[in-house]
Amino acid sequence: MASAAQRNIRSISYAKYGYIFILPFFLVYFFFQLWPLINTFILSFYGNGAKADDFVGLDNFNALLFGDGMGRTGKAIHETFVQTLINTLIVWIGNFVPQILISLLLAAWFTDAKLKIRGKGFFKVVMYMPNIITAASVAALYLSLFAESKYGPINHMLLDWGVIKEPIQFVTGVAQSRGMIMFIQCWMWFGNTMIMLMSGIMGLNPSLFEAANIDGASSGQIFRKITLPLLRPILIYTMVTSMIGGLQMFDIPYLYIKGTQRNQFTKTVAVFIYEHFREKMPKPNYGFSAAASVVLFIITIILGSICMAYNRDEDEARKKKERKAMKKKLKEQAKNNLGGIGI
Amino acid sequence: MNKLKKTLALVATLAISATAFVGCGDSSSSSSSSSSSESSAESSSADSSSADSSDASSDESSDSGEFTYSGSLKTGGDKMTVLTWTPDDLDVMLPMWEKAAGVDKSQVNVVNFSVGGGEASANYDQYFLGGKDLDMFMVEADWALKYINDNEATAPLTDLGFKEEDFAGQYAYTMEIGKSTDGVIKGVSWQAAPGGWCYRTDLADTYLGVKSPEDMQAKVSDWDKFQATAKEVYDASGKKTALTTTLGGIWQAFAANRTQAWVVDGALAIDDSCSQFIKLSKNMMDNGYVTKLNQWTDEWKAAGQTDDTMGYFVSTWGFGVSILETAAGGEGGKTYGKWNVCQGPTPYYWGGTWMCVSPKTDNADLAASFINYMTVDEASMKEYALAKPDYVNNMNVMQSIVDEGSNKNALLGGQDQFAVLHESAKAINLNGLITPYDATIKQAFMDAVNDYCNGKTDSEEACIDAFKNKVAESVTDITVD
Numbered sequence A: 001m002a003s004a005a006q007r008n009i010r011s012i013s014y015a016k017y018g019y020i021f022i023l024p025f026f027l028v029y030f031f032f033q034l035w036p037l038i039n040t041f042i043l044s045f046y047g048n049g050a051k052a053d054d055f056v057g058l059d060n061f062n063a064l065l066f067g068d069g070m071g072r073t074g075k076a077i078h079e080t081f082v083q084t085l086i087n088t089l090i091v092w093i094g095n096f097v098p099q100i101l102i103s104l105l106l107a108a109w110f111t112d113a114k115l116k117i118r119g120k121g122f123f124k125v126v127m128y129m130p131n132i133i134t135a136a137s138v139a140a141l142y143l144s145l146f147a148e149s150k151y152g153p154i155n156h157m158l159l160d161w162g163v164i165k166e167p168i169q170f171v172t173g174v175a176q177s178r179g180m181i182m183f184i185q186c187w188m189w190f191g192n193t194m195i196m197l198m199s200g201i202m203g204l205n206p207s208l209f210e211a212a213n214i215d216g217a218s219s220g221q222i223f224r225k226i227t228l229p230l231l232r233p234i235l236i237y238t239m240v241t242s243m244i245g246g247l248q249m250f251d252i253p254y255l256y257i258k259g260t261q262r263n264q265f266t267k268t269v270a271v272f273i274y275e276h277f278r279e280k281m282p283k284p285n286y287g288f289s290a291a292a293s294v295v296l297f298i299i300t301i302i303l304g305s306i307c308m309a310y311n312r313d314e315d316e317a318r319k320k321k322e323r324k325a326m327k328k329k330l331k332e333q334a335k336n337n338l339g340g341i342g343i
Numbered sequence B: 001m002n003k004l005k006k007t008l009a010l011v012a013t014l015a016i017s018a019t020a021f022v023g024c025g026d027s028s029s030s031s032s033s034s035s036s037s038e039s040s041a042e043s044s045s046a047d048s049s050s051a052d053s054s055d056a057s058s059d060e061s062s063d064s065g066e067f068t069y070s071g072s073l074k075t076g077g078d079k080m081t082v083l084t085w086t087p088d089d090l091d092v093m094l095p096m097w098e099k100a101a102g103v104d105k106s107q108v109n110v111v112n113f114s115v116g117g118g119e120a121s122a123n124y125d126q127y128f129l130g131g132k133d134l135d136m137f138m139v140e141a142d143w144a145l146k147y148i149n150d151n152e153a154t155a156p157l158t159d160l161g162f163k164e165e166d167f168a169g170q171y172a173y174t175m176e177i178g179k180s181t182d183g184v185i186k187g188v189s190w191q192a193a194p195g196g197w198c199y200r201t202d203l204a205d206t207y208l209g210v211k212s213p214e215d216m217q218a219k220v221s222d223w224d225k226f227q228a229t230a231k232e233v234y235d236a237s238g239k240k241t242a243l244t245t246t247l248g249g250i251w252q253a254f255a256a257n258r259t260q261a262w263v264v265d266g267a268l269a270i271d272d273s274c275s276q277f278i279k280l281s282k283n284m285m286d287n288g289y290v291t292k293l294n295q296w297t298d299e300w301k302a303a304g305q306t307d308d309t310m311g312y313f314v315s316t317w318g319f320g321v322s323i324l325e326t327a328a329g330g331e332g333g334k335t336y337g338k339w340n341v342c343q344g345p346t347p348y349y350w351g352g353t354w355m356c357v358s359p360k361t362d363n364a365d366l367a368a369s370f371i372n373y374m375t376v377d378e379a380s381m382k383e384y385a386l387a388k389p390d391y392v393n394n395m396n397v398m399q400s401i402v403d404e405g406s407n408k409n410a411l412l413g414g415q416d417q418f419a420v421l422h423e424s425a426k427a428i429n430l431n432g433l434i435t436p437y438d439a440t441i442k443q444a445f446m447d448a449v450n451d452y453c454n455g456k457t458d459s460e461e462a463c464i465d466a467f468k469n470k471v472a473e474s475v476t477d478i479t480v481d
Helices: A004-011 A015-043 A059-066 A071-111 A120-132 A135-145 A153-161 A174-202 A206-214 A219-247 A251-255 A269-278 A286-311 A314-337 B002-024 B028-064 B090-101 B117-130 B141-148 B172-178 B201-208 B213-219 B223-236 B247-257 B272-286 B298-305 B364-376 B378-387 B395-404 B417-427 B438-453 B460-474
Strands: B080-084 B108-112 B136-140 B194-200 B311-315 B339-342 B353-357
Touching (some): A015 A286, A015 B002, A059 A071, A071 A120, A071 A174, A071 A219, A071 A286, A135 A153, A135 A251, A174 A219, A269 A286, B080 B090, B080 B117, B080 B364, B090 B108, B117 B136, B117 B141, B136 B141, B141 B172, B141 B438, B172 B353, B194 B201, B201 B223, B201 B339, B213 B339, B223 B272, B247 B272, B247 B438, B339 B417, B353 B364, B364 B378, B378 B395, B395 B417, B438 B460
Parallel strands (some): B080 B136
Antiparallel strands (some): B136 B353, B194 B339
């Protein structure tokens, strides 16, 4: 016979408190994340400027992706959008490839037990440092260092040494400005990537490295045959996060400009979205802005899925397939044995 | 124990949700509370000082005339709320007015967004959506029409008891900007911003043999002479010195030549002056008559201390640190005192701020009194002009200041810039050429011209085409052929 207290205890559901605790998060999430997200999709079907309340169907997408409809506006916006997409890809690839190579090299060195590098902690901190500085400061720093007139510090130095005759257009030149942004992004993020890869390498089973050493494998062999294959999940993860970050690249391209003129060769999709959302007078173009966000979202999903598909462990996938086939077979057998009565 | 846990859980939950939703409040709540606490702290001292200043203010009011409110909008509200994006002017204006009108500091609440003039509009829109108290707000010429044409946002000044004659002393162009497209006065400015062309006196003497602003004016009195003089300077300096610093500066002045608004009947209008400007820019840029710098960069202002450039286009507000003083290197700087100003090729204006009153105001009497103090009452305007110092929007006041000759600007080697600018200001003729789209269209045009001059587009047609594309993309409410 259970006492009243015991019955009471059974009736207490602790889950309730859990729900109460997470409720604020979900409320906030709903109002400030989920609803704006859904609203973006809705807005992408509405008009621009003064016609922001008119439902226009797929017109915005049509203009952005194919330049159809809306006359000159459609063509112009298509051109700009494609240009910003290309800019984004170029700048992202240009900063990601060197970044991953440098990070990988440094991570391998720092985790190599044989090298015994001194002051590892110091280097890690120093290399991570650029990431701590806000993008605004970084852009201001590079803008003053690489100022375009002959009085810009770098230009002045190069002119003085006779390396160049004319000041280099670091901020408005097509290749120069892209190169600068790639460099800044790479410089800001390689420390971060390096730390991530290092933790990945340190998470690998040390006995594998020891065994390889005893077997007389060279450092290069160990790196290629052991570190890299085992590091693949982390590498893919780095790639996916960097890709999402890269597609949304905003701060440096937005700030690294000369005066008030936006550089059309470094303008990324995120900057394009922001411009139409905020900087158009007298009325912003919410429709284009939202539609561009949706397109970017879809592109991100596609590229992300491709990366994830590469990450699939093929052995595991094959086993899964076999298991499935086995199950099916067993089921079939059972069906036959029991004269068609399913279990 | 159980109770305690439950209570704690509840408190924690409430605290989290409360902090999460704090952002839902209006952005001004913090600033207003801080300003009110500030003012309450100071109110005691203000009370005591008001006794001393009361005789002074009564003296002033005797010659400036008492203001009585005779409008139809609501009065008696708690606080007068003023929206602005920079407090520079209001910080001087409000205390002077409060003292003269006997208004306590706590009755005025300034909401300052601390952003560039171009971004202020977006902040205003959000504030308007919030439905908070609003009496007055400041607008910039480039986007003033957005609000002035909107009867929900701005009230006609006649509703505040003003008549058009009250503003008779104002410079004509400032009145044009304050009028809605159908001619109702809804915005008014306390300042005029006529611009001139400032040049280095030492370089002018060396390369051109010019000794006075009058002689210089003769050499740059129209755009052909401007270019010819540019060539003279460039050649005489051994291809080193450009006549003026940026294309953007030239455009500020050149735009005054426009005979057509940017948008006519809902379509983008490109008149002859655009093509003239493109030719002039290309000529000046290709030949080194203007430096390759852009406005609002650090190097732009720094160039004033080098011999790379001889001049800047500067408007009334630009004689301080915003342009020319910084360009000269500040007080005691390398070229401080080596500047002079002349009218330049065209009379033009550059910038300025207008005041609008919301139709939902509940402090119309205070707003009207403030507008009267800053824009109608000549005695108080003069007082302000000398105190700030600023170029106030009244021809009689500026005339008397020029006549007195009390303004000797050390930056200009003792020249009085007001005397020069006063002449320009009277000649500025807008012909109602402004549209709500000007800010975006002007930027697009300058970007296209800069690209053409820097070789990114290779012909005038391509330049105009790029400009049209940019406008078509940005302003979807007008048609672009």
